[in-house]
Structures are given as C-alpha cells and as structure tokens.
Amino acid sequence: MKSNNDDKKAKSIENSPQKYFVASHELHHALEHEEIASYYTLNAFSRSKMEQEANKFAVGLCLNLYIKENGYNHLSKIDLVNAYGIPIEMLEIFL
Template sequence: MTSTKELNKLVFNIGKRYNTFDPFIWAEKLNLDIYWKNIGPKPLAKTNYMFRAPFLVLAKSIKYSNQRYFVLAHEIGHVLEHEGLSAYYVSNDVHKRKTEREADAFAMSVVTNLYIEENGHLPETYQDLRYKYGSPDIGD
C-alpha cells in the first residue's frame, strides 16, 4: 500500500510536471482515452485495458456535473497505482475494498490540490470539496 506521504508526493509531482491538478488535463497528458457511456448508477466509472493500454469509461450522467473531477481522479489513481490488477480485483473483495480506498485517497489529494490551485488556499471544510468537485461522502 502506498503511504499517504508517498501518495501526496506522487500527486504533487504529477501536478508539477503538468502545471495543473486538473484530472482532465492529466488524462490528456497520460494519453488516457475517456468514453462517456450510459452506465450506473454505480459504479460511475471503470478502468479497462485493451492490449495493456488503459482506457476509462465514465457515466454520461456525470459528464456536466462537478462530480466528474473526483471520479476521473479516482480512475487515474487506479491506472497509476493498480495497473494490471483488474482480474485479481474482481476475484477478491478484500483487495477490491483496499484498492478503492487507495483510489479515493489519490482522488482526494488531487481535488484538494486542484482547489488550492483555483482558490489560492485550502478548503475551509470538506463540504467545500464536495460542492466543488463531487467528492463522496466520508464512508461511501
């Protein structure tokens, strides 16, 4: 498992490399194709692989909502942290919960830094992140 310190360093380094914490720009720079499809209600996205190359399927229902930022950042977390684990992920519920928590932590770091980038300061409350980027309820 990636420690919080390592995860935050990874997110910061990617943000520095691309000069932004916007996950849509990251996806473009990482050559991740995004397909908006009628899926859901849950999950709202899925990382798939074709010939070892990842592509992302996101729910069309969030395409114009703020939630798309957190959801995309979450899927990018899977691509960067969990490459090649999709078969094991499906067959093992404990591992699935662990990788979901890790992807959520990655996404939370991304949207927190995006908030700072756009506003010049940390959010005052967790609700500020939820409103701006569709971050999930704690415990979801």
C-alpha cells in the same frame, strides 16, 4: 460489454462536479494497478484496499487543485463537495 445503465450513469455525471472525483479515482487505478485486469478475481479485502487507496488519491488530487485555484485560506468541505463532487463521507475519512 457496456450496458444501457453504464451509458446512463456516465451521462448523469458528465455535467456534474462529481466527474472530477471519479476521474481522479480512476486515474489512480490506471497509474498504480497494472494488475487491474484481474481486479474481479481479487478477494473482497484486496478490492476494498484498492478502492480506499484510489479514494484517498482522488480526495488529495482534488484538494490540491482546489488549493491551487482558491488558496488554502478559503478551504471548506462544502466547497470541495460542490466544486469537485467529492462525497462528503470521503472528506470525513481522509481530511
């Protein structure tokens, strides 16, 4: 059941560049984790690994889109954060 906080959080990123990163992250779960229905019964290590994989996928997808739209020569971490809402710590980890 969705809570009022879920609705507020969804609206808070609705008009934010972060929606691209979040959508990419969730897309990875949809494509790669058919067992997602049992996600909450997984141990912390398994959940952490799945989240890391989804974050890496999301960073890569957003990075590829950025390069396609802007070219590789104009690549900057700040531009990626501003354009796609990628958390800066994700860029530090995966780039």
